[in-house]
Amino acid sequence: MLLKKRKRDGGEINGSSMADIAFLLLIFFLVTTTINVDTGIGMVLPPPVTDDNPPPPIRERNQMNILVNAQGLILMDEQPTAITEVREKLKEFIDNPDNDENLAVSPQAAIVSLKTQQETPYRIYIDMLDEVMGAYQELRDAASRANYGVEFRQLPPESDQRDLIAEMYPKKISIAAEED
Amino acid sequence: MAGHFKKKQAGSKQEVPTSAMPDVVFMLLFFFMVTTVLREVTLQVKLDLTQATHIEKIEEKRLVSYIYMGPELLPGRELGEDKVQIDDAIVEDIGSIRNIMYDKLLEEPKMIVSLRVDEDSEFSLLSSVTKELQEAGTYRINYSTKRED
Numbered sequence: 001m002l003l004k005k006r007k008r009d010g011g012e013i014n015g016s017s018m019a020d021i022a023f024l025l026l027i028f029f030l031v032t033t034t035i036n037v038d039t040g041i042g043m044v045l046p047p048p049v050t051d052d053n054p055p056p057p058i059r060e061r062n063q064m065n066i067l068v069n070a071q072g073l074i075l076m077d078e079q080p081t082a083i084t085e086v087r088e089k090l091k092e093f094i095d096n097p098d099n100d101e102n103l104a105v106s107p108q109a110a111i112v113s114l115k116t117q118q119e120t121p122y123r124i125y126i127d128m129l130d131e132v133m134g135a136y137q138e139l140r141d142a143a144s145r146a147n148y149g150v151e152f153r154q155l156p157p158e159s160d161q162r163d164l165i166a167e168m169y170p171k172k173i174s175i176a177a178e179e180d
Numbered sequence: 181m182a183g184h185f186k187k188k189q190a191g192s193k194q195e196v197p198t199s200a201m202p203d204v205v206f207m208l209l210f211f212f213m214v215t216t217v218l219r220e221v222t223l224q225v226k227l228d229l230t231q232a233t234h235i236e237k238i239e240e241k242r243l244v245s246y247i248y249m250g251p252e253l254l255p256g257r258e259l260g261e262d263k264v265q266i267d268d269a270i271v272e273d274i275g276s277i278r279n280i281m282y283d284k285l286l287e288e289p290k291m292i293v294s295l296r297v298d299e300d301s302e303f304s305l306l307s308s309v310t311k312e313l314q315e316a317g318t319y320r321i322n323y324s325t326k327r328e329d
Contacts, residue, residue, distance in 0.1 A: 018202045019198070026208055038241065041322065045314050046319075047314065
């Protein structure tokens with residue numbers, strides 16, 4: 001009688017709550033996971049300036065001097081400029097469609113020099129750099145659309161077309177703190 | 181006849197087999213366990229990133245080495261002076277950054293330095309850190325920002 005009963009019950013572990021446990025763990029990891037994408041403004045720094053390695057001579061017209069003070073006021077080649085106008089002015093300077101004598105000889109020669117006061121907040125500096133990057137991006141997009149019909153970022157990475165456009169409008173940006 | 185039909189329907193149970201559910205859930209669980217990256221450093225400086233529009237993603241995350249800059253977090257929710265943090269420690273001597281970064285560069289020649297700077301910190305600190313990076317030869321940098329909406 002007793003034996004028969006045991007046989008019928010079987011010796012199984014109840015596994016129905018396993019799914020619940022797994023779900024609980026799953027929800028924990030779902031909540032704690034932060035898929036953080038790192039985004040930012042990419043730059044390549046120039047090598048340090050030493051006596052053996054002086055900075056190359058630059059013609060005045062090829063350099064756009066941008067001064068930003070701690071209050072966020074901007075001077076572009078001694079002219080007060082609103083931040084909303086910076087991008088258009090930069091594009092004009094780099095591209096120089098009318099061959100103006102005071103603007104860059106060619107986009108390859110153009111240098112954007114960004115100078116800020118020592119106590120400028122990082123936020124203002126990045127806003128400024130963002131505008132410079134924006135100007136270059138718009139120029140590259142325009143060139144890419146004219147030549148290949150797509151925007152610059154849609155060109156496949158490490159392709160010849162991409163390198164060509166990047167060479168057409170190289171980002172030559174010099175960053176310095178104003179000496180007091 | 182009608183009664184016969186009814187009986188048959190009631191007899192055969194219409195159940196979805198759930199025996200594979202734990203396996204499915206475990207698979208999902210493992211996926212999330214593997215992809216989860218727990219924050220490896222504890223920040224000792226306040227860090228509110230600024231926003232920008234023309235930004236790019238860093239695709240190769242294993243190449244990235246971080247430098248944090250911002251006001252030091254002091255006990256009692258107070259903020260100290262602007263400090264530089266690399267890995268888990270605050271670097272007091274700015275001049276030693278070049279050695280730290282140079283050592284890292286030897287380990288990973290294609291290193292990208294991600295500068296995570298608090299939006300209110302002053303440019304002078306960033307400028308001296310950038311000079312150190314130039315001396316160290318770590319030329320690829322990235323000013324970390326959030327995406328502007």
